[in-house]
Amino acid sequence: MTCQQPHRYSPNFSSLPDDQSKFNGRHKCAGCSYDEGYRLGLAKSSTLNLDYAGLPDSQAGKVRHKSVQAAFAKGYMDGVLASYE
Numbered sequence: 001m002t003c004q005q006p007h008r009y010s011p012n013f014s015s016l017p018d019d020q021s022k023f024n025g026r027h028k029c030a031g032c033s034y035d036e037g038y039r040l041g042l043a044k045s046s047t048l049n050l051d052y053a054g055l056p057d058s059q060a061g062k063v064r065h066k067s068v069q070a071a072f073a074k075g076y077m078d079g080v081l082a083s084y085e
């Protein structure tokens, strides 16, 4: 599965650290990882789980080669902040 969502080109992810590691062998979409973190943050979920294997691959855009862990954490943070607004 390859991500086709427009967040592939979002400049919001340009500040995330690059991650060229071979973690699990595939390049996963940091945008989808962010969205998952955001969803959990907004719900103030007390259990955080990043389903790395379930993330779509990323073949293009600004989110490729970005750290999915950092994207997830940023998404969670933004989601928690949004829950207070």
Ligand SMILES: [Zn+2]
Binding pocket: 003, 004, 005, 007, 008, 029, 030, 031, 032, 033, 056
């Ligand atoms: Zn994506």
